[in-house]
Structure formats: structure tokens, C-alpha cells
Amino acid sequence: MVNPMQIPSTGLAAGVEGAVLKADVRDLDFYYGAFHALKRVSMPIHDHMVTALIGPSGCGKSTLLRCFNRMHDLYPGNKYAGGGIVFYPDNTNLLAPDVDPIEVRMRISMVFQKPNPFPKSIYENVAYSLRVRGMRNKNELDDRVESALKGAALWNEVSNRLKELGANLSGGQQQRLCIARALASDPEIILFDEPTSALDPIATASIEELIIELKEKVTILIVTHNMQQAARISDYTAYMYLGEMVEFGVTDQIFIKPQKKATEDYITGRFG
Amino acid sequence: MMKAADLDAIRAIITRAKRWDLIFSVLGILSLMLGILTFVVLFIDMAIQGVPRLSYDFFTSFPSRRAENAGILSAWVGTILVMLVTALSAVPLGVAAGVYLEEYAPKNWMTDIIEINISNLAGIPSIVYGLLALGLFVYYFGFGQSILTAGLTLALLILPVIIVATREAIRAIPQSIHEGSYACGATTWQTVSDHILPYSSAGILTGVIIGMARAIGETAPIITIGALTFIAFLPTPPFAGDPPAGMFDWIFAPFTVMPIQMFNWTSRPEAAFTLNAAAAGFVLVFMTLAMNGLAIYLRYQLRKNIKW
Ligand SMILES: Nc1ncnc2c1ncn2[C@@H]1O[C@H](COP(=O)(O)OP(=O)(O)OP(=O)(O)O)[C@@H](O)[C@H]1O
Ligand SMILES: [Mg+2]
Numbered sequence: 001m002v003n004p005m006q007i008p009s010t011g012l013a014a015g016v017e018g019a020v021l022k023a024d025v026r027d028l029d030f031y032y033g034a035f036h037a038l039k040r041v042s043m044p045i046h047d048h049m050v051t052a053l054i055g056p057s058g059c060g061k062s063t064l065l066r067c068f069n070r071m072h073d074l075y076p077g078n079k080y081a082g083g084g085i086v087f088y089p090d091n092t093n094l095l096a097p098d099v100d101p102i103e104v105r106m107r108i109s110m111v112f113q114k115p116n117p118f119p120k121s122i123y124e125n126v127a128y129s130l131r132v133r134g135m136r137n138k139n140e141l142d143d144r145v146e147s148a149l150k151g152a153a154l155w156n157e158v159s160n161r162l163k164e165l166g167a168n169l170s171g172g173q174q175q176r177l178c179i180a181r182a183l184a185s186d187p188e189i190i191l192f193d194e195p196t197s198a199l200d201p202i203a204t205a206s207i208e209e210l211i212i213e214l215k216e217k218v219t220i221l222i223v224t225h226n227m228q229q230a231a232r233i234s235d236y237t238a239y240m241y242l243g244e245m246v247e248f249g250v251t252d253q254i255f256i257k258p259q260k261k262a263t264e265d266y267i268t269g270r271f272g
Numbered sequence: 273m274m275k276a277a278d279l280d281a282i283r284a285i286i287t288r289a290k291r292w293d294l295i296f297s298v299l300g301i302l303s304l305m306l307g308i309l310t311f312v313v314l315f316i317d318m319a320i321q322g323v324p325r326l327s328y329d330f331f332t333s334f335p336s337r338r339a340e341n342a343g344i345l346s347a348w349v350g351t352i353l354v355m356l357v358t359a360l361s362a363v364p365l366g367v368a369a370g371v372y373l374e375e376y377a378p379k380n381w382m383t384d385i386i387e388i389n390i391s392n393l394a395g396i397p398s399i400v401y402g403l404l405a406l407g408l409f410v411y412y413f414g415f416g417q418s419i420l421t422a423g424l425t426l427a428l429l430i431l432p433v434i435i436v437a438t439r440e441a442i443r444a445i446p447q448s449i450h451e452g453s454y455a456c457g458a459t460t461w462q463t464v465s466d467h468i469l470p471y472s473s474a475g476i477l478t479g480v481i482i483g484m485a486r487a488i489g490e491t492a493p494i495i496t497i498g499a500l501t502f503i504a505f506l507p508t509p510p511f512a513g514d515p516p517a518g519m520f521d522w523i524f525a526p527f528t529v530m531p532i533q534m535f536n537w538t539s540r541p542e543a544a545f546t547l548n549a550a551a552a553g554f555v556l557v558f559m560t561l562a563m564n565g566l567a568i569y570l571r572y573q574l575r576k577n578i579k580w
Contacts, residue, residue, distance in 0.1 A: 074454060076379045106457035116448035119471060119578040128466070129456040167579040181456065 022047040022189065022219045023068070023094070027083035030063060030072070037063045039243045040083065044236075045189070047088075050211060050220040052234035052251065054227060056266070060243040061223040065191050068094065068221065069108045070101035106133065109182035110191040114198050115174035117166030117181075122149075122158050125166045125177055129185040144184055151217070152180035153210050172203025179210065183218070190214065192222040196229065208233050227267060231255050239263045315557065322550030330551060334504040335533065339544030344552050346503045347533035350419070351488060351559070353507065353522065354529055357423020358430065358487050363480055366431050367469075370438025370476075375464055394432035401429045402496025410497055417498040419507065420523040425493050430483030437479020441472035446580050474574040481567035485560050491531040501536040503528045530556045 023045040030038035037060050045051050053061040063072075067085060072078035084093035087107075094104050109129065117125050126145045127135075135141055145162075149155040154176040158169070166177050175195055182190050192211070196204040211220060211233050224230050230237050230251065237254040239246045239262075247254065247263040258264045333343025377383045405425035415421045445468065453463040507525030508517040530552055537549035 069455060071451065071455065074451070102457055102459055105455055109457075110455040112448055112452065112455075114448060116446070116452040118449060118452065118467060119580065128453075128458075131466075132456055132458045132462050165577060165579060178452075181452075185457065 019046040019049060021045070021088050023088060024086045025064070025067075025083070026086060028064075028067065028085065028095075029081040029083055030060075030067060031079040031081050032063075033077040037243050038067070041240070041243075041245045042083075043238050043245055043248045045219060045221055046236060047219050048215050049235040050215050050222060050233055051236040051238065052230035053221070053223045053238050053240060054225075054230050054266075055240035055246075057225075059240045061240055062193050063243075064240070065110075065193055065221060065223050068189065068191055069105045069110050070094070071110070073101045106185065107187060108189040108191060109185060109187040110193070111175070111178050111182050111195050113194045115171060115178050117169070117174050117177050119165065119167060121163045122166050122169070122177060123162040126180045126184050129181055133185060145180075148180040148184035151183045151214070152176045153206065153213075154180055170203070172199050172206060175199060175203070175207060176210065179207075179214075183214070187218060189219045189221060192220065194223050194225055197225060204229075227255075239266060241266070318550045318553050318557075321547050322552070322554040325547050325551035326554070335502055335536075339540075339542055339548055342537075342545075342548055344530065344533055344555065346506060347528050347530045347552065348555065348559075349506055350499075350503075350527035351529045351556075353419050354422045354426065354494075354527065355484060355488060357419060357523060358426040359480070359484060361424055362427035362430050362434055362483065365427070366434025366480075366483075367438050367476060369431075370435045370442065371464055371468065373435070374439050374442045375460055375468065390432050390435050394436065397492075398429055398490055399492040399496055401425055402493030404428070405493060405497050416524060417500070417526055418524045419527045421497050422494055422499060422527065422529070423523070425497055426487040426490060429490065429493065430487050433483040433486070434476070434479050437482070438472065438476050441475025441479070442468055444475060445471050449580065471578055474571045474578070477567055477570055477574065481563055485563060488560060488563070489531055489556065491535055494529055494532055495535075499532050500526050500528050501532055530559070 021044055025041055025043045025045070028038055028041045029036070030041075041060075041064060043051075053064060055061055066072055067080065072080070080095045084095045086092070087094050092099060094108075118128065120128070123145055126148050127141050130141055130144055135144070146155060146159075149158060154173060157173060158164075158177075166174060169177060175198075179190075179195075195211075196207050199207065208229060211222065214220060215235075222230075222234065234251045236248065237251045238248040239254065239258075239260075241262060247258060247260045249259070254263065255267060258267060264270075330343045331348065332345055333341060334345050335347075336342040373383065373387065377386075402425060405421060405428070409415045409421040409424055410417060415424075449467060449471070450463065453467045458466065503526060507522035507527065509522065510517060510519045534549045534552045534556070537545040537552065540546075
């Protein structure tokens with residue numbers, strides 16, 4: 001894997017005023033076995049901003065997202081084949097072979113498409129990301145669990161039933177529980193893979209609101225199928241097609257005045 | 273709008289098609305009955321012969337030349353001790369091997385070959401394990417014809433069952449839970465100990481019980497390693513006797529087990545011994561059922577709090 005300093009910058013960092021780079025995907029190639037799933041993908045991720053990944057099904061959005069927390073390392077045959085993801089401020093390549101995936105996952109957490117609470121209590125679900133970091137002090141755990149649940153707008157609903165199973169909550173509550181779990185460890189980036197696709201419109205609205213609030217604390221990268229959702233909650237939008245990055249830009253520009261014909265066709269629903 | 277004639281035709285087709293449902297259910301019930309009834313008849317026959325023999329003395333007496341004085345004390349104690357050794361050695365080994373294969377082992381041709389062979393091991397006749405144990409445990413390691421040898425032999429026998437059950441129980445855990453743990457920054461060991469083992473314990477337990485239920489009735493390998501058929505003493509309990517026995521001296525004691533006791537009695541010409549064998553068989557079936565009952569209870573307790 002290439003030293004980050006040798007990966008040329010994408011030069012896409014400009015945009016919203018005062019934006020600071022948090023991560024930079026540079027010429028990233030990724031393979032599932034022989035299948036070339038990401039082709040020289042480049043895009044910047046700005047600190048404390050929401051960046052949305054859109055594109056038709058199968059274009060590689062989840063694949064790109066799962067590079068950020070090295071989820072692909074869990075399965076044999078997956079290969080990061082070139083380029084990398086430079087992480088700031090420490091300027092390391094997240095995909096370098098000498099970077100421990102566990103360290104990456106401690107700094108970048110993830111919320112999945114389908115809520116996946118552990119079959120443990122609400123409390124233990126949130127506390128888990130703290131326990132893997134060696135936190136044992138009861139008071140400290142209590143405090144951190146409470147503030148994570150508050151951060152995920154779930155505290156009021158569950159404060160008196162922390163010992164109940166996470167799976168007993170409604171779908172939207174379960175997803176907020178998973179957000180609390182992702183938030184508890186104070187990550188630098190939270191990855192969301194279509195976090196609302198399994199939820200009803202009301203639960204979806206509350207998660208969207210939450211994501212907008214969360215960017216005070218954390219940088220957000222979100223995959224969504226719902227273009228209105230991308231327009232509502234993101235500051236930047238990236239449009240992918242067949243494993244390639246077609247266009248990246250400030251969300252308003254992408255939706256009002258895309259540079260590429262392909263992006264315009266997708267956004268206006270003429271294709272996809 | 274559908275014409276009435278068409279509707280009649282459709283109904284006729286449905287009726288004809290449904291005839292097969294009827295035929296199959298009848299066949300299914302018959303097959304089920306055949307299996308269950310055979311067992312019930314055998315069991316009742318055994319109970320009628322054996323139950324009158326059951327008494328307090330039957331459980332507390334050693335075997336004897338006179339059928340009416342003979343009991344199963346050494347046999348049931350032997351069975352329980354052998355099962356204890358079997359469980360204590362097979363469960364950790366089998367679970368560890370299953371977890372390793374599912375969570376740690378690289379997926380390559382080596383592990384493929386190991387996988388195929390584990391399933392094959394489960395099909396090897398048990399007497400072959402007896403021969404292996406005779407060479408390995410009795411002579412090479414010098415464990416003698418002891419409870420330890422028998423326990424380890426049966427452990428080898430049921431190891432594949434436990435490994436396969438462990439792997440299946442682990443695979444039943446949704447991928448999303450697995451990924452959720454890693455995404456929190458857990459190591460493989462943290463994932464295994466905090467999630468994989470607790471969530472798969474009910475399934476593993478089922479496999480353990482199936483294995484133990486097989487082991488408890490095994491006779492051939494135990495005879496091969498040379499269990500005694502007539503034994504009129506118990507292993508010395510820890511710290512008892514003079515000089516006091518060590519904590520684990522009992523594992524080197526000679527022993528007999530329930531199926532061997534039964535086998536011994538059935539080979540006697542006197543009818544009274546056949547009744548003893550039936551009574552011992554009844555106790556053995558009861559022991560197996562009790563184990564299964566315990567498994568069902570524990571499985572319920574373990575599954576109660578697991579919901580994906
Ligand atoms: N484990 C895998 N092995 C092989 N190919 C895969 C694997 N996962 C995904 N792919 C392929 O990689 C491509 C990108 O998949 P990906 O899941 O990233 O798409 P996506 O943009 O997230 O789609 P969706 O919107 O449907 O979730 C697809 O063609 C898919 O078939
Ligand atoms: Mg996807």
C-alpha cells in the first residue's frame with residue numbers, strides 16, 4: 001500500500017466555507033476476488049459535515065463505506081488494490097497493511113442498514129463499545145451510556161428500562177440504540193449504510209433530524225437510496241455509478257446544477 | 273368476469289391436486305407411527321419385565337452370582353464418572369475446535385480437508401475408536417483399563433458431533449451481529465467471548481447432549497479397552513481411605529458401565545438375569561431421558577434472552 005504522502009491529493013477539498021478535511025479517498029481500487037468493485041475512486045470527507053453517497057443499486061456505495069472501517073478485512077478474497085484513504089489530522093492511510101483494522105474501527109464507527117442490536121440489555125448494547133476499550137468503572141460507564149443515549153435522542157424513552165432487551169424496542173428505537181452504540185466511544189467518523197431503509201417515515205424523520213444534530217460532534221458519511229434524504233441532510237454529495245465516482249460536490253450544487261449529464265439524469269429520475 | 277363453467281373446472285383441478293396432500297399425510301402418519309410404536313412397544317416390554325426388579329437394593333448392590341441379590345451400584349457410578357470425564361474433556365476441546373474453525377481458521381484447502389474429515393470421523397464405527405484407545409491410552413500413555421481411558425475414548429467418539437454442533441450454532445448467529453461486534457472495535461477473541469459463545473451456547477448444548485446420549489450407551493469401545501464385567505467395589509473417593517486417596521485417584525480406577533452390566537446379564541442363561549438386564553436398561557433409558565430433559569430446560573433458559 002502506498003504511503004499517504006505519495007498519493008496525490010484529489011484537489012476536491014474546496015466547497016463549503018471553513019471546511020476542513022477529515023479524510024481523503026485517493027484513487028482507491030477495491031476487488032471482491034476477481035470483481036473490480038471500486039475503480040480509482042477519489043473523494044474528500046470534510047470534518048463535521050455530512051457527506052452522502054448516492055447512486056443506483058450495486059454501484060459500490062456500501063463497498064466504499066465499508067473500506068472506511070476495514071469491514072472488508074473480515075472476509076477472505078477482498079483486496080484493497082491501490083490508492084488509499086488518508087485520514088487527518090494524523091495523515092495516515094487507513095488501508096495500509098500495517099494499520100490495525102481494530103484501531104481504525106475504534107476511531108470510525110458504523111450504523112448498519114438493518115438495526116442490529118446485540119441480544120443484550122439496552123444498557124449493555126451501548127456500553128459494549130466502551131467495554132471493548134477496557135472501560136470497567138461503573139460510574140464512568142453509566143455516565144457515558146447516558147450521554148450516548150441522550151445524543152441518540154433515546155434517553156427519554158428508555159431511561160427507566162435500561163435492563164430490558166434491546167430487541168424489545170421498536171425498529172426506529174433499535175436504530176437509535178445502534179446510533180448510541182456507535183456514538184458512545186466518541187468516534188471521529190460515523191458511517192451510516194442506508195440507516196432508514198428499514199424504517200417508517202416517522203422514524204426516518206427522527207433519524208434524519210438526529211444525523212443533522214450529530215454533525216456538531218462527529219463527521220458523518222451516509223449511504224442513501226433516497227435522494228430527498230441526501231438533499232435534506234447532507235452538505236456534500238457523491239454520485240457513484242458502476243464502481244466509479246461520477247461526481248462529487250456541495251449538495252446544493254449537485255442537486256441544482258450538476259456538472260455531469262449522468263448525474264443530472266440520475267437526480268431527475270430519468271435513470272436509476 | 274369468470275364464467276361459472278371455468279370456476280367448476282378450476283375447483284375440479286384443485287380437488288384432484290389436493291388428493292396428494294391427503295395421500296401424503298396418511299403415509300406420513302403411518303411412518304411416524306411405525307417408528308414411535310416400535311419404540312413404545314419395546315420400552316413397555318422392558319418396563320414390564322424390569323420395573324418389578326427396581327428397588328433401593330438394586331441401586332445399592334454390587335453384581336452377584338445370585339440374580340436376586342445383584343445390583344447396578346458399580347455400573348451406574350461407573351457410567352456417571354465416565355460421562356463426567358467425557359464431558360469435561362470433549363466439551364472444551366470440541367467447542368474450541370469449532371470456534372477456531374469458524375472464527376479464526378484461514379479459509380483454504382487445508383481447512384477444507386479438515387472440515388470434510390470431521391464429518392467423516394462422525395461416521396467411523398465406534399469399535400475402531402476402542403482399538404485406537406487400547407493402543408494409545410491403555411498401552412502408550414499407560415492409563416490402564418481405567419475410568420480415564422473410557423472417558424477419553426468416548427470423548428474422542430463424540431468430539432466430531434460437538435464440533436459440528438458448535439459450528440452450526442455459530443453459523444445460526446446473524447452476520448449482522450457478528451459485523452456489529454467487529455464494528456465496535458472488538459477483537460476476534462472479544463467477539464467470541466462476548467457474543468459468539470453466549471449466543472450459541474444453547475445450540476452447542478444440544479450437540480453436547482446428543483453426543484453424551486450416544487456415548488452413554490456405547491458398549492463396543494468400552495469392551496475393547498477392557499472394562500471389567502464383574503466389579504464389586506467402587507473407586508475410592510478423593511481424600512478417603514488409608515493412606516488418603518488423592519483428588520484424582522478415582523480416574524485410574526477399574527470400572528464397569530451400565531451397558532456392559534446389561535450385556536453381561538443378558539449373556540447369562542438364567543431368566544432372572546434377563547429381568548435384571550431389563551431393569552438396568554430401564555434405568556439407562558431413564559438416565560438418557562433425564563439428560564435430554566435437562567438439555568431442553570437449559571436450552572429454554574439460555575434462549576429466553578436471545579432474540580435477533
Ligand atoms: N461480498 C461480495 N462478493 C462479491 N461481489 C460483491 C460482494 N458484495 C458486493 N458485491 C458486488 O459489488 C458491487 C457493489 O456492491 P455494493 O453492495 O457496494 O452496492 P451498493 O451501491 O451498496 O448497492 P445497494 O444500493 O443495492 O446497497 C455489486 O455489483 C455487488 O454485486
Ligand atoms: Mg448497499
